[in-house]
Amino acid sequence: MSDAREVVLGRIRTALADRPQPTAAVLPPTPPAPADPVALFAERAGEYRAAVHRVDTAGVVAQVAEICAAHGARRLAVPRDLPEGWLPPGVEGTGDATVPALDRVDGVLTGCAAAIAETGTIVLDGGPGQGIRALTLVPDLHICVVAAELVCASVSEAFQRVEPSVRRRRAPLTLISGPSATSDIELSRVEGVHGPRRLEIVIVT
Amino acid sequence: MRISVFITCFNDTLFPQTGRAMVELLERLGHEVEFRPEQTCCGQMHMNSGYRDEGLELAARMRRVFDGAEVIVTPSASCAGHVLEHEPGLPVHELSQFLTGVLGVEEVGARYPARVAYHPTCHSLRALRVGDGPGRLLAAVEGLDLVEIDEADQCCGFGGTFAVKNAEVSMAMLDDKLSAIERSGAEVVTAVDNSCLMQIGGGLSRRGSPVSTLHLAEILAAT
Amino acid sequence: MSSASRGGATFPQAAHVELRNAQLRRNLGHATRTIRAKRAAVVDELDNWQQLREAGAAIKRDVMANLDTYLVEFERAATEAGATVHWAADADAANDLVAGIVAGHGEHEVVKVKSLTTDEIGLNDALAARGVEALETDFAELILQLDGDWSSHILVPAIHRNRTEIRDLLRRTIGPADLSDEPAALAEAARVHLRERFLRARVGISGANFAIAETGTLVVLESEGNGRMCTTLPQVLISVVGIEKLLPRFEHLAVFMQLLPRSSTGERMNPYTSLWTGMTPGDGPAEMHVVLLDNGRSDVLRDPVGREALHCIRCSACLNVCPVYERTGGHAYGSIYPGPIGAILTPQLEGIGAAASLPYASSLCGACYEVCPVKIDIPRVLVHLRGLTPKRGAERRAMRTLAWLFADAGRYRRAQRLARVLPARVAGAGPMRAWTAGRDLPAVAPQSFREWWHERRP
Numbered sequence: 001m002s003d004a005r006e007v008v009l010g011r012i013r014t015a016l017a018d019r020p021q022p023t024a025a026v027l028p029p030t031p032p033a034p035a036d037p038v039a040l041f042a043e044r045a046g047e048y049r050a051a052v053h054r055v056d057t058a059g060v061v062a063q064v065a066e067i068c069a070a071h072g073a074r075r076l077a078v079p080r081d082l083p084e085g086w087l088p089p090g091v092e093g094t095g096d097a098t099v100p101a102l103d104r105v106d107g108v109l110t111g112c113a114a115a116i117a118e119t120g121t122i123v124l125d126g127g128p129g130q131g132i133r134a135l136t137l138v139p140d141l142h143i144c145v146v147a148a149e150l151v152c153a154s155v156s157e158a159f160q161r162v163e164p165s166v167r168r169r170r171a172p173l174t175l176i177s178g179p180s181a182t183s184d185i186e187l188s189r190v191e192g193v194h195g196p197r198r199l200e201i202v203i204v205t
Numbered sequence: 206m207r208i209s210v211f212i213t214c215f216n217d218t219l220f221p222q223t224g225r226a227m228v229e230l231l232e233r234l235g236h237e238v239e240f241r242p243e244q245t246c247c248g249q250m251h252m253n254s255g256y257r258d259e260g261l262e263l264a265a266r267m268r269r270v271f272d273g274a275e276v277i278v279t280p281s282a283s284c285a286g287h288v289l290e291h292e293p294g295l296p297v298h299e300l301s302q303f304l305t306g307v308l309g310v311e312e313v314g315a316r317y318p319a320r321v322a323y324h325p326t327c328h329s330l331r332a333l334r335v336g337d338g339p340g341r342l343l344a345a346v347e348g349l350d351l352v353e354i355d356e357a358d359q360c361c362g363f364g365g366t367f368a369v370k371n372a373e374v375s376m377a378m379l380d381d382k383l384s385a386i387e388r389s390g391a392e393v394v395t396a397v398d399n400s401c402l403m404q405i406g407g408g409l410s411r412r413g414s415p416v417s418t419l420h421l422a423e424i425l426a427a428t
Numbered sequence: 429m430s431s432a433s434r435g436g437a438t439f440p441q442a443a444h445v446e447l448r449n450a451q452l453r454r455n456l457g458h459a460t461r462t463i464r465a466k467r468a469a470v471v472d473e474l475d476n477w478q479q480l481r482e483a484g485a486a487i488k489r490d491v492m493a494n495l496d497t498y499l500v501e502f503e504r505a506a507t508e509a510g511a512t513v514h515w516a517a518d519a520d521a522a523n524d525l526v527a528g529i530v531a532g533h534g535e536h537e538v539v540k541v542k543s544l545t546t547d548e549i550g551l552n553d554a555l556a557a558r559g560v561e562a563l564e565t566d567f568a569e570l571i572l573q574l575d576g577d578w579s580s581h582i583l584v585p586a587i588h589r590n591r592t593e594i595r596d597l598l599r600r601t602i603g604p605a606d607l608s609d610e611p612a613a614l615a616e617a618a619r620v621h622l623r624e625r626f627l628r629a630r631v632g633i634s635g636a637n638f639a640i641a642e643t644g645t646l647v648v649l650e651s652e653g654n655g656r657m658c659t660t661l662p663q664v665l666i667s668v669v670g671i672e673k674l675l676p677r678f679e680h681l682a683v684f685m686q687l688l689p690r691s692s693t694g695e696r697m698n699p700y701t702s703l704w705t706g707m708t709p710g711d712g713p714a715e716m717h718v719v720l721l722d723n724g725r726s727d728v729l730r731d732p733v734g735r736e737a738l739h740c741i742r743c744s745a746c747l748n749v750c751p752v753y754e755r756t757g758g759h760a761y762g763s764i765y766p767g768p769i770g771a772i773l774t775p776q777l778e779g780i781g782a783a784a785s786l787p788y789a790s791s792l793c794g795a796c797y798e799v800c801p802v803k804i805d806i807p808r809v810l811v812h813l814r815g816l817t818p819k820r821g822a823e824r825r826a827m828r829t830l831a832w833l834f835a836d837a838g839r840y841r842r843a844q845r846l847a848r849v850l851p852a853r854v855a856g857a858g859p860m861r862a863w864t865a866g867r868d869l870p871a872v873a874p875q876s877f878r879e880w881w882h883e884r885r886p
Contacts, residue, residue, distance in 0.1 A: 004515040008671070011517075011726035012496045018732050020493040025486035027683065028479035044696065099627050099661060119689075119697035132711035133660045133702075137653065138627075155697075156682040163678055166643055170509050172708055175685075175701035180653035182567045182615055193567060193615050194622065195653025195700060212877045214834065218844055219870050221877035228881075240881045246834040251827060253792060255814030259831035266835065331794035360751045364791025369862040371789060374443050376866040377755045378791070407867030 033153040037117035044120030048178025050199040073106035079131025107141030125171040142196040148205040211279035214246035226426035249287035264291040282329035305338040318348030322391030326398040363404035438785035442760040466694025485803040488739035498641040505644030509706020511716040523554035541655040542566035543635025565654035632658035645705040665713040672738040687801035691743035724777035746796035768796035772809040787813035
């Protein structure tokens with residue numbers, strides 16, 4: 001309703017009749033990077049009770065297989081452009097990303113766009129190897145492969161890295177820091193409400 | 206240094222002994238002390254109670270009363286804070302900040318053998334940021350045994366008219382402060398504001414507690 | 429929902445009741461102490477915390493100073509990205525807009541992410557009046573909804589409830605009948621109950637923590653995953669966003685993503701943060717609406733001193749550190765926004781007459797200002813608002829008389845001498861009673877400081 005628009009904008013302009021001219025914000029400089037961002041990421045992600053594994057490129061598929069076996073996962077939802085060689089033999093991968101299908105799989109396997117060492121966070125932008133947002137939301141187990149070179153030291157750096165995705169293709173972003181949790185019951189943090197209750201991170205160096 | 210005393214209406218009327226102690230202390234440290242009798246009230250209570258015009262007028266009156274003073278010292282952090290906020294040109298200092306910050310002294314020749322707990326008042330802690338100044342001054346007092354109050358930075362519940370407008374909440378806050386004081390084992394509670402000490406002391410006395418309150422100036426003046 | 433609809437009690441009246449709720453005080457005391465410690469620990473980790481605070485404050489000052497420009501920019505960017513942007517001058521307008529969109533799809537059920545803004549406008553009730561059930565999906569909000577209760581804390585709304593109460597409530601409503609009080613079991617009951625609703629919902633309603641003007645992006649922070657459920661799975665998403673939620677540029681978000689999680693839950697980062705910029709084909713809702721809400725915010729903006737209340741990013745750090753809130757809880761403030769921020773925001777949003785006791789619900793200890801991630805000088809605004817509240821005649825006369833006495837040293841001295849002999853119950857009986865109910869009062873000294881000074885050197 002353009003009437004409401006004019007009313008609200010008019011009120012704002014009237015309210016600012018004193019023409020405040022605040023001094024410009026100074027964004028704090030990025031703090032010095034940690035000596036080993038990948039190790040810090042592994043440590044901090046682990047503190048949220050995500051399970052964290054470190055392998056080399058050759059070891060990815062075996063690690064994924066081990067995780068699947070540990071969770072009894074035989075069928076995983078995967079993005080259509082999941083890198084070759086991540087899905088273990090004996091584990092079925094389905095590209096069906098409809099909600100009913102996602103509700104029936106044992107878990108989901110994706111890559112990511114970036115990771116944040118300082119906060120133990122994974123960043124998804126729907127780019128290569130990630131798929132749509134529902135993929136990492138509906139299944140109960142999320143296995144996320146994090147290439148070491150995607151680990152950023154700080155929150156600022158991570159946002160700088162994914163900013164082009166937002167500008168160029170209006171990418172939706174999802175930041176994940178541990179499995180889902182609530183602190184609503186007497187403030188004790190309880191894992192596992194609506195997102196994946198188990199998060200397994202495979203860092204690849 | 207010629208130090209002009211800003212006694213505050215509160216101390217002038219209810220706690221003159223704090224003012225006397227401050228004068229004795231400053232003179233003992235070798236300074237000349239003056240008192241301008243035109244001073245009355247700085248206006249803090251009016252300002253904080255919603256009477257802004259009166260609060261500003263009284264602060265401006267202070268500026269006129271203390272015109273030309275080299276340095277002004279007061280035994281009230283809250284009053285110092287009010288004056289500094291509204292008349293920033295006035296060279297006003299809260300006593301402990303004057304001793305440690307301007308004079309640069311910690312040891313002032315005091316002797317006060319007792320177990321003493323220090324309550325950091327909200328104005329001195331957060332507005333004036335006196336930091337560990339009072340603690341260092343107390344640590345240098347001969348015979349004084351300094352003990353800690355749990356969660357010492359919690360407000361005592363005075364807050365000016367808050368103490369009567371929201372008396373029940375004020376009392377709830379005071380009760381917790383008094384319990385913490387009792388747990389500390391202190392015989393005396395000290396602070397840089399008599400307003401808070403009046404709240405704390407009023408509660409201690411109502412409880413029949415043997416713990417008493419004493420302004421920092423009086424401890425530092427004791428020999 | 430204004431404070432009038434909460435019974436109209438003043439803060440002291442409401443506090444009188446809440447102070448006697450021992451369970452509430454225990455829960456609150458434990459909760460706030462826990463969160464305070466967690467917050468302190470994660471804040472101490474950062475060497476640049478004060479710089480971040482200053483940047484956050486400066487960014488928000490810029491937003492408010494140029495709010496009209498940034499809103500227009502946001503509208504353009506969000507519209508280009510495929511969202512429909514609506515403007516709502518007040519709560520009724522916002523509710524009408526939302527209800528209209530829902531009705532247009534023929535839906536009678538929506539899923540909601542916790543949004544204080546939608547609570548503020550009473551959206552759930554407005555939808556219910558039009559035959560639409562709005563299902564709250566945050567665990568705490570679900571509890572409150574099932575029990576017909578309302579929030580007492582911005583971040584942990586059911587903080588006044590313990591696990592046994594929650595278990596009993598869930599057994600009575602969504603089951604199962606033999607539910608235990610283990611937090612994990614309670615969370616599982618909520619998960620099972622809500623999952624089915626999420627997966628079939630066609631309309632989702634959210635608020636937003638931030639709205640980025642430059643890109644038209646909305647941002648929602650959460651812990652449980654219900655936010656992602658509500659903003660990703662339904663076909664239609666409606667987001668109600670207060671006009672003050674704006675940030676100018678994408679790069680500013682990083683500042684707030686460091687300030688907010690540490691200040692609110694005391695974590696380095698909350699479990700899930702979702703950012704979306706209009707629509708993405710094949711990924712998420714196919715129809716997206718943003719309702720930009722005024723509802724009193726432009727009134728707050730009008731006051732050069734009071735307007736910094738709009739900088740609030742709803743972290744609740746001020747609540748967790750406030751000695752008054754800790755003892756009275758949120759209900760005593762009679763508003764969606766409780767605690768220190770509530771005491772300065774509510775009177776400005778609703779008009780000072782509707783919430784005149786709130787600016788006095790504070791001892792001005794300043795702990796809130798110390799922890800506010802965007803450096804809102806809450807004590808300063810409280811004192812400012814006190815200057816605007818209506819004053820009772822007797823009090824005004826007394827304060828004017830005092831000011832008159834203080835204006836002249838001779839009058840002041842005579843008043844001092846008079847006070848010495850006047851019984852306390854004559855001078856200021858009401859306040860004296862309130863003091864002496866629990867505390868002793870010192871006597872007026874037999875000799876004032878100035879009398880002593882005069883004696884020693886006339």
